[in-house]
Amino acid sequence: MLTLTDTGLVEPASQSLSTARPAVQLDGVTKRFGNATALHEAWLKIVPGEFMTLLGPSGCGKTTLLNLIAGFLDADGGEIFIDGTLVTETPAHQREIGIVFQNYALFPHMTVANNIAYGLKTRGIEAGEIRRRVEEALALVKLTGFDDRKPRQLSGGQQQRVALARALVIRPKVLLLDEPFSALDKNLRASMQLELKEIQQRLGVTTIFVTHDQAEALSMSERIAVMSAGRIHQIAGPQDVYRRPQDRFVASFIGDASVLSGRLVAVTETAAQVAVGPLTVEVPGAPLAGLAAGADVDLFVRPEHLVLVDQDATGPALNGIVKNQVFQGGHVDLYLELADHAAEPVLLRSSGAHSSSKFRSGDIVHVRPASMDLIAFPKQDG
Amino acid sequence: MSSFPMRKHPLKLVGILLVTVILGFVMLPAVVVTITAFNDKAILAFPPQSYSLRWFARSLAYDDFRKGFWNGLIVTAWASTLALAIGTGFALALHRYSFSLKSTLEGLLLSPLVIPHFTIGLGLLILSAQLTVGRGFPLVILAHVILVLPFVLRSVFISLQNLDGRLEMAASSLGASPGRVLFTVTLPLLVPGLVSGWLFAAILSFNEFTATLFVSNQAAQTLPVAMYNYVREYADPTLAALSVIYIVVTALLLTLANLFFGLGKILNVDAH
Numbered sequence: 164m165l166t167l168t169d170t171g172l173v174e175p176a177s178q179s180l181s182t183a184r185p186a187v188q189l190d191g192v193t194k195r196f197g198n199a200t201a202l203h204e205a206w207l208k209i210v211p212g213e214f215m216t217l218l219g220p221s222g223c224g225k226t227t228l229l230n231l232i233a234g235f236l237d238a239d240g241g242e243i244f245i246d247g248t249l250v251t252e253t254p255a256h257q258r259e260i261g262i263v264f265q266n267y268a269l270f271p272h273m274t275v276a277n278n279i280a281y282g283l284k285t286r287g288i289e290a291g292e293i294r295r296r297v298e299e300a301l302a303l304v305k306l307t308g309f310d311d312r313k314p315r316q317l318s319g320g321q322q323q324r325v326a327l328a329r330a331l332v333i334r335p336k337v338l339l340l341d342e343p344f345s346a347l348d349k350n351l352r353a354s355m356q357l358e359l360k361e362i363q364q365r366l367g368v369t370t371i372f373v374t375h376d377q378a379e380a381l382s383m384s385e386r387i388a389v390m391s392a393g394r395i396h397q398i399a400g401p402q403d404v405y406r407r408p409q410d411r412f413v414a415s416f417i418g419d420a421s422v423l424s425g426r427l428v429a430v431t432e433t434a435a436q437v438a439v440g441p442l443t444v445e446v447p448g449a450p451l452a453g454l455a456a457g458a459d460v461d462l463f464v465r466p467e468h469l470v471l472v473d474q475d476a477t478g479p480a481l482n483g484i485v486k487n488q489v490f491q492g493g494h495v496d497l498y499l500e501l502a503d504h505a506a507e508p509v510l511l512r513s514s515g516a517h518s519s520s521k522f523r524s525g526d527i528v529h530v531r532p533a534s535m536d537l538i539a540f541p542k543q544d545g
Numbered sequence: 546m547s548s549f550p551m552r553k554h555p556l557k558l559v560g561i562l563l564v565t566v567i568l569g570f571v572m573l574p575a576v577v578v579t580i581t582a583f584n585d586k587a588i589l590a591f592p593p594q595s596y597s598l599r600w601f602a603r604s605l606a607y608d609d610f611r612k613g614f615w616n617g618l619i620v621t622a623w624a625s626t627l628a629l630a631i632g633t634g635f636a637l638a639l640h641r642y643s644f645s646l647k648s649t650l651e652g653l654l655l656s657p658l659v660i661p662h663f664t665i666g667l668g669l670l671i672l673s674a675q676l677t678v679g680r681g682f683p684l685v686i687l688a689h690v691i692l693v694l695p696f697v698l699r700s701v702f703i704s705l706q707n708l709d710g711r712l713e714m715a716a717s718s719l720g721a722s723p724g725r726v727l728f729t730v731t732l733p734l735l736v737p738g739l740v741s742g743w744l745f746a747a748i749l750s751f752n753e754f755t756a757t758l759f760v761s762n763q764a765a766q767t768l769p770v771a772m773y774n775y776v777r778e779y780a781d782p783t784l785a786a787l788s789v790i791y792i793v794v795t796a797l798l799l800t801l802a803n804l805f806f807g808l809g810k811i812l813n814v815d816a817h
Contacts (some may be wrong), residue, residue, distance in 0.1 A: 235714050255717040256726075262718045268711040272733050281729075282719030333719060 184247045186211040186369035187232060187337055192241035194227050201227040203393045204241065209337075212367040214360070218380040219390035220416070225373045228390075229339050232371065234258045246336045256285075261330030261368075265342040267322045269314035275301075275325050276310035282333035300328035303362060320351050327359065331366065338363070340372045344379065356383055377417050381405065389413045406536045407447065414463045414538060421469070421509035423462040423501065423532075425539060427454055437462055437539050440504055441479035444532055446539040459542035466496065466512035468533045480529040483509070485522045497522060499530065575792060582785035589780050600786035610787065613771030617751050620682065620767055624689030625697070625746035629739060631690070632697030637731075640705040655695045665691055666759030673760070680762040688756045693746035700745060704738025744802070 187209040194202040202224040209215045217225035230236040232243060234255030243251045250258055261282075269278050276297050283293045301307050304324035314322055323343060330338060343359075344352045360383055363370050374380055380387050381401040388398045389412070397409035408414035415422075428436035428443060435448045437460055444462065451460060472480045483499035486508050498508040511530060522528070577591055582600060584593030604610055635654055639647065657665065669688050670680070678684060708731065716726045732739075754769035761770055776784055 233714070233718055235717075255714070256720050256722055258718070259720070260718050262715060264711045264715065266709070266711065268709060268715040270712060270716070270730060281716065281721070285720035285722075285725060329715075329719070339718075 184211070185209055185244070186213070186246060187371065188244040189228075189232075190242045190244070192228070192231055192238050192243060194224075194231060194236060195239050200393050202231070205395055207388060207395065207398065209369060209371065211369055214363055214370045214372065214383060214385045216372045216374060216380040216384035216387045217390055218374055218377060218387050218417075220375055222392075223390040224393040225375075225390050226341060227393075229341055229371065229373050232337065233260050233262055233339055259333070259336045260339060261333060261335030261337070262339040263323070263326045263330050263341065263343045265345055267314075267326040267343075269322055269325055269329070271314055273313075274310060275306070275312050275314070275317070278314065278325055279329045279332050282329065286333070296332055300332040303331065304328045319347055320355060323347070323355060327362070331362075331368065335368065338368045338370045340370065342374055343372075344374075345376070359383075381417070389416065391416070408463070408538060410450070411461070411463075411540045411543065414540070419466050419510055419512075420463045421466065421505060422507065423464060423504050423509065424506070424542070425460050425462045427451060427456055427458045427460050427539075429456055430454060435539065437537075439532075440481055442481065442531060444534060444537050446537045450538065450540050454541055460539045461542050462532070462537060462539045464509065464532045464537060466510040468536060469509065469511040469530050470533050471511070471513065472529045472531050474529055476529075478531070480531045483528050483530050485524055485526040485528060487524065488522055497528075499528065501530075575788075578785045578788045579792075581782050582789045584782045584785075587781040589782060589785065600782040601790070603781075604783045604787040604790065607775070607783065609766070609771040609775065610768065613766055613768035616682075616765055617767040617769075620685050620689055620757075620765075621747050621750040623686045624750045625693060625743050627686070628690045628693045628697045628746050629701075629743050632694055632742065633701050633735075633739065636698055636701035636705055637727075639702060654698050657691055658695050662692065662753070662755035663759065666756035669756075670759045680760050680765070682765045684760040685757055685765050685767070688760050689750045689753060692753060692756060693749050696745045696749060697742040700742030701735065701738050704735050708734055 185208040187207070189205050189207040191204045191206060192202060193200065193204050205224075205228060207215075217228055219225050227236065231238050232245075234250070234253060234257075238251055241251075242249060245258060245260070270281065273281070279297045279300050280293050283296060288296075297310070298307070301309060304327055306321060306324050306328070309317070309321070309325075314325065317325065326343075340359075344355060347355060356379065372380075372383065381404075384401055386398060386400055387404050389396045389404055389409075391412050397404055397413045399407070399409075404413055404417050408417060414420055423439050425437040425439040425444075428438050430436075430451045431448050432452070433448050435446050435451045436443050437446055439462055446462070451458075454460070472478075481501055481504055483501045485497060486500050487498040489496040489498075493514070495513050497511040497513065499511055500508050581589060581591050581593065583596045583598070584590060585595040585597035585599070586593065635650075639651060665688055669684055673680060673684055712730055712734065713726050716730045717723070721729065751767075752769060753767070754773065757767050757770050758773065761767060766774070772784055772787065
C-alpha cells in the first residue's frame, strides 16, 4: 500500500500543515466513463483555507475531479472526505459546497436577491436573517442595490459577482470554481482575479479552482495540482511547479521551455551533470536516478534562463542561428536554431536591454543556459 | 447576405406575384366558405344570390353543436392536461436517466405519429367491447391522450434539452433536494415548453375527428363529429357559418395568447 509521501504527491512543506484536519481529502478516487478512465486514483489533501488549483489541458480530468467533490458524479473507487467526514456516498445537496460555474448558471427566472437567497431558503433560515445575509453578500461583491435586477440585465462581471455571492452566502465548507474567468475579457479578468483572491483570503474559505490557464494558476494559487490524462502529475506551490517540475509533462505545460539534447555525465541522488555540446550543466538528480552515464537526456531550459554571451567571452557556449524575432512589448523573443543540440528552435527571452533591431534572421549568436533551475529528464522515445 | 443592399430587380416583381398567388390559393377555401356562410338560401351554393346572417344564428342555436362544443371542451381539457402530466413525467425520465429500453420507450411514445387516427379509434373500439367499457367520454379522452401525447412529449423533451443542466447542479449544491430542484428550477424554466405542449395538444384534441368518430357516442360527441353528422342530413350553409365562427374564435385566442404570453415563446420559436 502506497502512502501519500511515497507517491511524491505531497510536498514536504505541506506536511506541517497537514496536522490540521484537511478540508478536502481524496483517497485514490477513480472515475471511469465506459471504458475510458477519466480520473486515475487521485490522492489529494487540501488544507483549511487553502487556495488549490487544478490545472491541466482540457480533458485532463480536472472538471471530473471537481464534479466528484461536488457530488455531481459518483466515484468508481476511492473515498472523498470533506471536513473530516466521509462523503463519497453523500448526495450533492447535503455536501454544503459552494460552486461557481464558467457560465455562472444564475437562475434566469429569479432576481439577484432571490438567486443569492436560494441556498438560505433551502436551509429554512428565517426571512429577516435571509435578508440581512443577502445584503451582506451583495456588499461583499460590491453589488449593493442590485437586489431586484434579473440576471440578464447584468454584465458578465456582475453576473459572476452574483454567482460568487450565491455560493459564499451559504458559508460553504469548500468553494469550487470551474473556470470562472474564461468568459470575461482580459482587463476585467485581471481585476476579478484580484478581487476573488482578496475575498477568498478575507473569508478564509477553502477554495478549489479549476483552470487550463497556467498564468491564472501561477498568480492565484497557494498550491497547484497539475493534471493530464486523468492523473495528477504534481502537487506543489506555483514556484515549485515552475522551477522544479516533477516530470516532462509539468516542465513543458507550465511556462515555456525549450528542449536541448544532452548526455548524462554522472548522477547521484541529489545532482547530475549533463553535457550539451561543449557545455556541462548541473541538474537535480532525482528525475535521472537509475540512468547510466552516457544515456541520452532532454534538458529543459526556460526562455529567460538562456543567455546570450559575447563571442570573446570566456567559457564554452552553443552556436545558434537566429530564425525569428518577435517583439512582445516588455521583452523580445528570439527563436534560435541550435544545430545538433535541439530538434526544435529554442526560445530565448531577452529583456528590453537588448535592442530589438540588434538581430536579423540568419545572424549567428552564442548562448549558454544560466546555471539555475535547469532540469533534465530521460530522453523520450519518438 | 444581409450585407448586400436590396436592389430593384425584375425578378422581385415575379416573386411578389408568386407569393400573392400562393397565398390566394391557400386562402381560397376559407374565402369561399366565408362568403357561402352569408348565403340567404338553404343550399351550399357559390356565389350566393342574396345575403343573410340566419345561418350564424342557427349554428349557434343548434343543440348538437352547442353540446358538441361543450363536450369538446371537456375532452380537450382532460386529454391535454393528462397528456401534459404523463408526457412531462416521461420526458423528465427520458432526459435524466439512461436505461436499457430507453430508445424502445422513446419509439413507442412517439409511435402515434405513424399510426393512423382511425387505427387508434378502431383499436380502442374493439378493446372497449372486450372490457365492456361502452363508447363515451372515458374512451374519447383516452383516445385523445394517446393521440396528443407524442406532441406534448416532444415539446417538453426539447425544452429539457435546451435547459442548462448546470442550473440544476447549482441548485443542488445550494442544498436543494431533487424534488425542490424540480419545483423551483426545472419546472419554472420549462413553463414555455409546457404551455406550448398543452396548446398544441388542445388544438389537436379539439379538432380531432377520425378517432373520435369510432369511440364517441351520442352523449359524448364532440363538435367535429356533430358537424359530420349534420352534413350527412342537411346541405345548408350552417356549417359554413360555423366554420367562420371557428376561424374567428381561433384567431382571437391566438391573438390573446400572443398579447399575454408572446406567441413566439409559447410555440418555442423564440430561443430565449
